[in-house]
Amino acid sequence: MATTTLNPAAPAVRGGLYEWLTTTDHKKIGIMYLINSIIFFLAGGILALVVRLELAVPGLQFVDESFYNQAFTMHASFMLFLFVIPILAGFGNYVVPLQIGAPDMAFPRINALSFWLLPLGGALMASGFLASGGAAASGWTEYPPLSGGQYSGTGTDLWIMGLTLIGTSSILGSINFLVTIFKMRAPGMTLFRMPILVWTVLVTSVLVLMATPVLTSALVMLFIDRNYGGHFFDPANGGNAVLYQNVFWFYSHPAVYIMILPAMGIISEILPVFSRKPLFGYKAFIFATVAIGALGFSVWAHHMFTTGAVFLPFFSLMTFLIAVPTGVKMFNWIATMWRGKLTFETPMLYAIGFLTLFLLGGINGAFSAAVPVDFALHDTYFVVAHIHYVLFGGSVFAIFAGIYYWFPKMTGRMLGEGLGKIQFVLMFIGFNLTFFPMHQLGLAGMPRRIADYAANAGWSELNLAATIGGFVIAFAMLPFFWNVLVSLRNGKIASSDPWEANTLEWATTSPPPAYNFDHLPEIRSERPVFDARYGRTVAH
Amino acid sequence: MTADATALTTHSDAHAEAHAFDTHPAGGIGTPVLGMLLFIASEVMFFAGLFAAYFSIRAGYTEIVGGVPTHVWPPTAYEGLLNPFKLVTPDGQLNLILPATIILVLSSVTCQLGVWGIMKDDRRKFLRNFAVTLVLGVVFLLLQLYDYSVLINEGLTMGSTTFGTTYYTMTGFHFAHVFGGVLMLGVVLYRGMAGQFSAKHNDMVEATSLYWHFVDVVWILLFSTLYLL
Numbered sequence: 001m002a003t004t005t006l007n008p009a010a011p012a013v014r015g016g017l018y019e020w021l022t023t024t025d026h027k028k029i030g031i032m033y034l035i036n037s038i039i040f041f042l043a044g045g046i047l048a049l050v051v052r053l054e055l056a057v058p059g060l061q062f063v064d065e066s067f068y069n070q071a072f073t074m075h076a077s078f079m080l081f082l083f084v085i086p087i088l089a090g091f092g093n094y095v096v097p098l099q100i101g102a103p104d105m106a107f108p109r110i111n112a113l114s115f116w117l118l119p120l121g122g123a124l125m126a127s128g129f130l131a132s133g134g135a136a137a138s139g140w141t142e143y144p145p146l147s148g149g150q151y152s153g154t155g156t157d158l159w160i161m162g163l164t165l166i167g168t169s170s171i172l173g174s175i176n177f178l179v180t181i182f183k184m185r186a187p188g189m190t191l192f193r194m195p196i197l198v199w200t201v202l203v204t205s206v207l208v209l210m211a212t213p214v215l216t217s218a219l220v221m222l223f224i225d226r227n228y229g230g231h232f233f234d235p236a237n238g239g240n241a242v243l244y245q246n247v248f249w250f251y252s253h254p255a256v257y258i259m260i261l262p263a264m265g266i267i268s269e270i271l272p273v274f275s276r277k278p279l280f281g282y283k284a285f286i287f288a289t290v291a292i293g294a295l296g297f298s299v300w301a302h303h304m305f306t307t308g309a310v311f312l313p314f315f316s317l318m319t320f321l322i323a324v325p326t327g328v329k330m331f332n333w334i335a336t337m338w339r340g341k342l343t344f345e346t347p348m349l350y351a352i353g354f355l356t357l358f359l360l361g362g363i364n365g366a367f368s369a370a371v372p373v374d375f376a377l378h379d380t381y382f383v384v385a386h387i388h389y390v391l392f393g394g395s396v397f398a399i400f401a402g403i404y405y406w407f408p409k410m411t412g413r414m415l416g417e418g419l420g421k422i423q424f425v426l427m428f429i430g431f432n433l434t435f436f437p438m439h440q441l442g443l444a445g446m447p448r449r450i451a452d453y454a455a456n457a458g459w460s461e462l463n464l465a466a467t468i469g470g471f472v473i474a475f476a477m478l479p480f481f482w483n484v485l486v487s488l489r490n491g492k493i494a495s496s497d498p499w500e501a502n503t504l505e506w507a508t509t510s511p512p513p514a515y516n517f518d519h520l521p522e523i524r525s526e527r528p529v530f531d532a533r534y535g536r537t538v539a540h
Numbered sequence: 541m542t543a544d545a546t547a548l549t550t551h552s553d554a555h556a557e558a559h560a561f562d563t564h565p566a567g568g569i570g571t572p573v574l575g576m577l578l579f580i581a582s583e584v585m586f587f588a589g590l591f592a593a594y595f596s597i598r599a600g601y602t603e604i605v606g607g608v609p610t611h612v613w614p615p616t617a618y619e620g621l622l623n624p625f626k627l628v629t630p631d632g633q634l635n636l637i638l639p640a641t642i643i644l645v646l647s648s649v650t651c652q653l654g655v656w657g658i659m660k661d662d663r664r665k666f667l668r669n670f671a672v673t674l675v676l677g678v679v680f681l682l683l684q685l686y687d688y689s690v691l692i693n694e695g696l697t698m699g700s701t702t703f704g705t706t707y708y709t710m711t712g713f714h715f716a717h718v719f720g721g722v723l724m725l726g727v728v729l730y731r732g733m734a735g736q737f738s739a740k741h742n743d744m745v746e747a748t749s750l751y752w753h754f755v756d757v758v759w760i761l762l763f764s765t766l767y768l769l
Contacts, residue, residue: 106571175578183571213582217589224709229699232593232709238601238615238702246596247589 024108025514026097029115031410033090034403036119037083043126044078045474047071052434052470055463058455068451069137070129070155076140077159080259081166082122084395088262089114089173091402092201094410096177098505098512099195101186101520106179110172117169125162128155135159139449141252142222144233144244149226160223167212167219170258174208177201186504188523192286195503195526196279199286200265203293207254207261210297215251218244242309249300257296259391260358261289263398264329267351270405271333273501274348275340281332282526288325288332295322305371306378312371319369326362330355345499346420350401353428357393361386364439379449382442388435400427400480407487408494412510415491419483426476433469437462502527576747580754583717587758590710594765597702615703621696622707624767633690640683641763644718647676648756651725655749661739663732670729670745673752677722684715707766714758721755724748 020028050071054062063071093111097104105111128135133153138146147156181202185194194202222244224230231237233244272279279285298318301310333355342348364386368374377383400423407415446459453459497506506529508517521532569577602609603616614621624638651673657665688708698708728748731737737745 107575110575171579171582175575175582178578179571179575183568183574209578209582210585213584213586214589217586217593220713221590221593221709224698224705229697230705230709231699231702232597232705237699238597239705240597240600243593243596247593250589 022112024104024112026093026105026108026111027410027512027514027516029111030090030092030094032115033086033093033118036115036122037087037090040078040082040122041087042477044075044083045477047075047078049470049474051075052467054451055453056467057464058453058457058460060452063451065451066134066137069139069449070135072449073136073139073142073159074126074128077125077136077163078122079391080140080255081163082118082125084259084391084399085170085255086118086166087399088204088259088395089170091266091399091406092177092197092204092262093173095406095505096198096201097180097184098409098508098516099198099503100181100184100189101504101517101523102180102184103515103517105176106184107176111176114169114173114176117165117172121162121165121169123162124165125159128158131155131158141245141248143248144222144225144241147222147226148233157223157226160219160226164216164219167216170208170212174205174212177205178209181205186520186523188528192283193523193526193528195265196268196282196285196289197262197265197503200261200268200289203289204258204261207258207293207296211251211254211258214247215255218247218251221247242304242307245304245307246301246310249303250297253300253303254293254296256390257292259395261292263354263395264289266398266402266405267333267354269501269503270347270351270401271336273405273499274343274345274351275337276342277336277340278502278527278530279332280335280338281328284328285332288328291325292322295325302369302374305374316369316371320366323362323366323369330359330362345404346415346417346424347401347405347499349421349424350397350404353424354394354397354401357389357397357431361389361391361393364389377442379447380442381438381446381448384448385435385438385442388431388438392435393431397427400424405499406505407484408498409505409510409512411488411491412494413487413491414494414498415487416483419479419486423476423479423483426472426479430469430472430474430476433472434466435469437465437469441466497529497533500533502530504528507532570743570746572743572747573750576750580750583754587710587713587761590706590713591761591765594706594710597706601702613703615701618696618700618703621691621694622767624763629690629694631693633693635687635690636683637687637763637767640680640687641759643676643683644680644756644759647673647680648753650676651749651752655742655745658732658737658742658745659739663735663737666737666745667729667732670725670732674722674725674729677718677725677752681715681718681722684711684718710762710766714755714762717755717758721748721752724751 020032023029050063051068054060054068054071093105093115126135131154133155135155136142136147136152136159137155138152142156142159145151181194181198221230221232225232225234225239231239233239233241235241268279268285295318299315299322301315302319304310305312305315344352364382368377368383368386404415404420407413441459441462444458444462446453446457453463494510496509498510499506503526504517504520504523505512507521521528525531598613599611601611601613601615603612604610605612622637624635624641627635627638629635650669654666654669654673657663657669691707696704696707698704725748728737728745731744
């Protein structure tokens with residue numbers, strides 16, 4: 001009786017929403033990254049459906065050209081800047097401190113700041129839809145002169161401001177990751193015992209740190225041209241329009257690796273666990289990651305072959321070179337699975353989906369690296385197919401693999417296997433139905449970013465197939481969200497280590513306490529939890 | 541004394557586990573200092589983007605001279621406008637960019653003297669030198685504003701071809717960074733006067749001085765590029 005009269009005011013005030021709004025706990029911030037990213041994934045997905053619906057048959061049925069332009073611009077902006085990049089940062093936020101045995105990130109309050117800049121930047125960007133003239137509509141690349149003051153309105157200014165904030169969030173996040181990884185590792189966690197995900201986040205953070213400020217400089221120059229009478233990109237007054245493309249791609253090509261390297265890290269965590277083998281060629285994988293990061297800075301102009309303003313042989317050669325470390329990784333993954341005791345839980349299915357689709361994306365990317373081929377394929381749907389195979393088939397499949405893999409750690413509940421498998425099959429079919437025909441559309445000459453096409457162009461059937469596929473992908477989200485809702489309430493309780501995994505996040509409870517670890521196993525290899533499970537460690 | 545020692549032992553026993561998570565291993569660079577160095581690296585890349593744009597635009601700038609497009613820089617209309625060594629402009633105003641430069645370089649020296657002061661636990665030296673640094677920083681900002689007014693008077697605006705655009709963008713962003721640095725110096729000075737820094741605890745002092753040196757180096761590069769080169 002006496003206990004019920006105790007005043008529980010203190011925890012009640014700090015509990016719930018207030019706690020989430022003010023938290024500096026890397027795990028809560030990581031989860032907020034994931035939720036925020038998935039909201040923008042849905043918004044971007046709806047815009048993609050608008051695009052696919054309009055292209056399903058020839059003629060303009062649903063939207064006018066102006067809104068169509070806004071739809072594909074904001075689709076890409078949401079997916080790249082507000083979904084894939086931040087959700088991978090969210091996984092990094094949640095998992096990296098756990099995997100290196102740290103209690104939190106090095107700068108917890110800056111961590112909260114990097115998160116809160118995201119919804120702010122996203123809202124700023126999205127508020128363009130409310131402005132007169134609508135949202136940004138010059139494509140996610142926002143090339144001048146189309147993105148200049150003469151041809152585009154307030155939506156573009158909001159896009160620039162929003163993206164600057166998002167970029168600042170990335171930069172602060174990368175500093176935090178680097179300092180965390182360099183200063184906060186548990187005793188015994190040497191650099192070459194760090195899990196691959198930590199290595200990929202490390203290399204990604206260097207890319208973010210070095211490339212994102214250059215995007216900021218491109219954006220401020222564009223903003224000054226638009227609003228303060230500047231002439232950076234205005235040839236009539238001594239400026240240079242291609243200059244924007246150079247500065248923009250100096251960020252946006254490394255951004256491709258920012259979007260794929262942590263995804264590769266996730267895959268490299270999952271494949272060994274569900275193959276019951278260590279990752280094949282751990283060090284080779286790390287060096288391949290570093291090589292991709294380094295080469296990533298020397299290939300930006302392969303987006304600009306047709307401008308005639310770049311040195312073609314150099315950028316073509318460097319682009320082909322990047323296939324080498326990527327190939328090393330493909331062989332590492334395949335060799336990891338080779339003769340393993342494979343089990344096919346949902347994370348593993350997504351990881352294998354990643355391997356197949358990313359391989360296709362890599363191969364069609366190598367096509368475009370050849371200058372003469374690129375001259376024919378530039379700005380066609382072939383390029384749209386390529387980016388979606390690497391970014392959706394690659395990064396997004398890895399993201400879902402990561403969600404299914406770490407959901408038990410984050411919530412203490414397992415996601416349902418049945419619904420997970422249904423979602424995977426639907427997504428795999430829907431994905432290929434949507435994007436494989438785009439290769440053929442590109443080869444048949446269909447340009448990207450058009451709202452309409454002639455009925456006699458021969459593109460109608462493939463476009464219809466792609467639209468059906470798009471709706472299959474959208475439909476595949478229903479079992480996913482149902483699964484999350486049901487599992488949060490009634491899912492199987494997850495033990496500390498439900499997958500029998502290798503890395504330190506599985507050495508603590510699910511979900512972990514605020515300070516992460518009560519005690520750490522001894523770290524003598526890159527698989528400390530495996531070592532502890534099989535007694536390959538000295539008890540103390 | 542004994543009680544203290546006992547308390548300390550108990551404390552360390554109770555937290556023996558927590559020591560595994562010691563975030564400041566003995567030796568090595570301080571966490572805030574490493575964070576600041578990385579932040580400066582990102583700032584270097586930001587200015588690198590602006591410098592790359594400047595040199596690209598400058599190299600491609602042409603004017604029609606005798607019917608033929610010819611490379612010139614600065615544009616003939618603004619020839620001789622940015623001469624730091626003429627201390628009086630044609631219409632009788634002062635050109636104080638060279639004194640401003642000297643002041644900013646000097647402020648880097650006083651800033652470092654302050655850091656060396658606190659490292660030897662000499663708080664007087666630290667506070668005095670940081671106060672002087674702060675004043676010099678503010679003077680630089682005021683001189684820069686005055687210089688802008690002189691240049692605008694002489695007809696150089698953001699819209700004066702790419703010459704004006706690059707000049708105001710680059711110096712303007714540098715101005716904003718000096719302003720940020722002055723704010724940081726103010727915070728360090730305030731905390732320093734409250735006695736929060738010592739020979740052992742001075743990470744923020746060091747981080748701020750690194751940032752201030754960076755801002756100074758950017759100005760030296762800007763001055764060399766825009767005024768001398």
